[in-house]
Amino acid sequence: MLDIARPNPPVLEAIRGFAEESLAAVAVLQGAALRLTYCNPAFSAAAGRPAEALWHLPLAEAFPALLAGGQVGRLGALLAGGRCHQTARLLSCGPPGRLWDIEISPLRGLEGGGLLVQLREAPERPPEVAEARYRTLVDSVALVVWSATPDGRLLFPGDWAALTGQPAAEAAGWGWLAALHPEDREPVRRQWGQALRTGALYSVEYRIARPEGGWRWTVARGVPLRDAAGEIREWVGTNTDIEDRRRAEAALRASEARFRTLAEAMPHLVWQTDARGEPEYVNARWQTVTGRSLAETRDGGWLAALHPEDAVPLAAAWGRALAEGGECDADLRILCVTGEYRWHRLCAAPVHDAAGVLRHWVGTCSDIDARHQAEARLRHALEAQDALVREAEHRIRNSLQLVASLLRLQAGRVTEPAAREALEAATVRVQAVAEAHRALQLGPDLRSLRLADMLRELAAGATTHHPGADIRVEAPAGLILDADRAIPLALILSELVATALRPGTSGEAGAGEGAGSVRLTARVAEDALLLEVSGPGSSPLSGVDKGLGATVIRALAKQVGAGLTSGRGAGGRVWVALRLGLGD
Structure with a gap:
C-alpha cells in the first residue's frame, strides 16, 4: 500500500513493481519510528490485518509482541548502522505460533532512512x-x-x-x-x-x-x-x-620455492604469467638485462622491450598461443639497458593443474645473439662466395667465347677443306661449353641449371655458325640438370645440332610448316630424361655414327650414363635420342 495523496519516492515505486505479485511478505519500514509505509498483499495476509489498518503505523504499535521481544530495538540499530541483517526465525509476527524466515536490507532514498523487510514462512519440523x-x-x-x-x-x-x-x-x-x-x-x-x-x-x-x-x-x-x-x-x-589440504599447500609452496630458486639461478630471462597472459613474475636477470620491473611489464608493457619489427609479429603469435593453449616459440630482439638490441629465443608453455585447467604460462628468453651474428657472417660469406663463383663463371664463359672466336678466325684463313672443317668443329665444341656455363649463370645456383636455358643457349650459339637456320626448342621450364652432367650433354647436343645443320638440308620441302627445321626437345618419360635432336629426312643425322663427331658423342654419352637411339619418324624426319636416368 502506498500513500496516493502525495508523490511517492522512486524507490517505493520500484519495490511495489516487484512486490505486488510476490509470494513473499514484503514491507517497508521508514524513519526512526520504523513506520510501515508499504506492505504488499502477502504481508497483509501474513499479519492477518488489512493494509489500510497497518499503513503508517510504527512497527511497535502494529506488532507489540516484537517490542516486548526486543526485536524492534535491533531493527532500529540496523537502520542506524546501514547494515544488512538476516536471522533464521522471527516469532510473534501475525497469528500466534507461526515462524518466519526474515531478511532485512537498508534502503536509501527515503526520508529518515528505511528498511526493506521480506518474510517467508518457515515450516516447522519435529x-x-x-x-x-x-x-x-x-x-x-x-x-x-x-x-x-x-x-x-x-x-x-x-x-x-x-x-x-x-x-x-x-x-x-x-x-x-x-x-x-x-x-x-x-x-x-x-x-x-x-x-x-x-x-x-x-x-x-x-x-x-x-x-x-x-x-x-x-x-x-x-x-x-x-x-x-x-x-x-x-x-x-x-x-x-584439513591435513591433506595443508600438505598440498606446503607441497605447492615448496614447488614454487624450487621454481623461484631455479629461475633466479638460470642464465636466462625467466617469466611467468597468469592464465590470461598477464605477467605475474619476472626473475632478477630479466630486470637486470632490460631494466624493467614486473609492474612495467604488465598491461602490455613488455612489448616496449622488443624491437619494433619484432613486437607486432610476436604479439600475434602470443595471442594465438593464448587462444589455442599451445606453445609459443620465436626469435626476437630485446632492448637492453646498454641501449643495444640483442637476439633472444623465446619459449613459452602452458601449465595445467591436475584437472587439466590452464593455470599459468612459463617462459624463458635465451640470449642467442652470438649465434645470430655467426649466422649473419655465414650468410654474408656465402653471398660473397656466390658472387665470386658467378664472376668466375662469367670470366670462364668469356674466355671460352674468346677461344671460339680465335678458332673461327683461324678456320676462315685455312684453305685446306679438311683442316677448315676440323677447326670449325672445334669452334662449335668450345662454343657449346661456353653456352653451358652461361646456362649455369642463369640457373637457381651454380651447381645446377634449367635444361630449357641450356637448350636455348645451344640454339642461339648454333645460329651464329648457321645464320638463318630454323632451330626450334621445346623443354618444360621445371626440368633441372646438375652441372656435372650438363656440360657433357651440351657437347653431345651441340654435335648433333651441328650435324643436322650441315649443308644439304636447308630449303628441303616438307610435309608441313617447319618440316625443314631442326628441333631440340627435352621431356620426362618413364622416370627418365629424354633429349632428342631431329631434322629433315635428308639430314646427315642419319649418318651420325661415323667420324670424329660420332666418337665424341659415344664417349660423352658413356661418361654420363646416357643411352643413344636413332630412327625415322613421321614425315620422314630422322632423330637421335639420349635417355638419361633421373636418379643417376
Missing part, C-alpha cells in the same frame, strides 16, 4: 527430525563437535579424547589448549577471546596432537546461538580435518 539431520550432517564432515558456555569454557564429548588422546576432564574449560601445538596456542587463545567479545563467527586453523604422536591440522569453526533477546546462550562448533 525437534527429533531436526536433531537427526544436524547430527548426520556434522558427523559426515567433522572430526569432533563441541559446545561452549557464553564465557568461552569449552565442553568436549568423548570424541575429543579419541582424537587427541587428551582426557575429556582435562579438556574442559580452557584445558583443551594443552592439546594444541605450542606454536598455535597463544594465537588461538587470542582469536577465541576476540570472538567471545564481539559475538562474531569464530574460525581458526591449528594443529592438534595425535594419540600416536605427531600433529594433525584442523580448522575450528564456531557460531553463537542467541535467545529471543539476542543474548548468546551458547556456542556450537566443529573441528574439521
Whole structure:
C-alpha cells in the first residue's frame, strides 16, 4: 500500500513493481519510528490485518509482541548502522505460533532512512527430525563437535579424547589448549577471546596432537546461538580435518620455492604469467638485462622491450598461443639497458593443474645473439662466395667465347677443306661449353641449371655458325640438370645440332610448316630424361655414327650414363635420342 495523496519516492515505486505479485511478505519500514509505509498483499495476509489498518503505523504499535521481544530495538540499530541483517526465525509476527524466515536490507532514498523487510514462512519440523539431520550432517564432515558456555569454557564429548588422546576432564574449560601445538596456542587463545567479545563467527586453523604422536591440522569453526533477546546462550562448533589440504599447500609452496630458486639461478630471462597472459613474475636477470620491473611489464608493457619489427609479429603469435593453449616459440630482439638490441629465443608453455585447467604460462628468453651474428657472417660469406663463383663463371664463359672466336678466325684463313672443317668443329665444341656455363649463370645456383636455358643457349650459339637456320626448342621450364652432367650433354647436343645443320638440308620441302627445321626437345618419360635432336629426312643425322663427331658423342654419352637411339619418324624426319636416368 502506498500513500496516493502525495508523490511517492522512486524507490517505493520500484519495490511495489516487484512486490505486488510476490509470494513473499514484503514491507517497508521508514524513519526512526520504523513506520510501515508499504506492505504488499502477502504481508497483509501474513499479519492477518488489512493494509489500510497497518499503513503508517510504527512497527511497535502494529506488532507489540516484537517490542516486548526486543526485536524492534535491533531493527532500529540496523537502520542506524546501514547494515544488512538476516536471522533464521522471527516469532510473534501475525497469528500466534507461526515462524518466519526474515531478511532485512537498508534502503536509501527515503526520508529518515528505511528498511526493506521480506518474510517467508518457515515450516516447522519435529525437534527429533531436526536433531537427526544436524547430527548426520556434522558427523559426515567433522572430526569432533563441541559446545561452549557464553564465557568461552569449552565442553568436549568423548570424541575429543579419541582424537587427541587428551582426557575429556582435562579438556574442559580452557584445558583443551594443552592439546594444541605450542606454536598455535597463544594465537588461538587470542582469536577465541576476540570472538567471545564481539559475538562474531569464530574460525581458526591449528594443529592438534595425535594419540600416536605427531600433529594433525584442523580448522575450528564456531557460531553463537542467541535467545529471543539476542543474548548468546551458547556456542556450537566443529573441528574439521584439513591435513591433506595443508600438505598440498606446503607441497605447492615448496614447488614454487624450487621454481623461484631455479629461475633466479638460470642464465636466462625467466617469466611467468597468469592464465590470461598477464605477467605475474619476472626473475632478477630479466630486470637486470632490460631494466624493467614486473609492474612495467604488465598491461602490455613488455612489448616496449622488443624491437619494433619484432613486437607486432610476436604479439600475434602470443595471442594465438593464448587462444589455442599451445606453445609459443620465436626469435626476437630485446632492448637492453646498454641501449643495444640483442637476439633472444623465446619459449613459452602452458601449465595445467591436475584437472587439466590452464593455470599459468612459463617462459624463458635465451640470449642467442652470438649465434645470430655467426649466422649473419655465414650468410654474408656465402653471398660473397656466390658472387665470386658467378664472376668466375662469367670470366670462364668469356674466355671460352674468346677461344671460339680465335678458332673461327683461324678456320676462315685455312684453305685446306679438311683442316677448315676440323677447326670449325672445334669452334662449335668450345662454343657449346661456353653456352653451358652461361646456362649455369642463369640457373637457381651454380651447381645446377634449367635444361630449357641450356637448350636455348645451344640454339642461339648454333645460329651464329648457321645464320638463318630454323632451330626450334621445346623443354618444360621445371626440368633441372646438375652441372656435372650438363656440360657433357651440351657437347653431345651441340654435335648433333651441328650435324643436322650441315649443308644439304636447308630449303628441303616438307610435309608441313617447319618440316625443314631442326628441333631440340627435352621431356620426362618413364622416370627418365629424354633429349632428342631431329631434322629433315635428308639430314646427315642419319649418318651420325661415323667420324670424329660420332666418337665424341659415344664417349660423352658413356661418361654420363646416357643411352643413344636413332630412327625415322613421321614425315620422314630422322632423330637421335639420349635417355638419361633421373636418379643417376
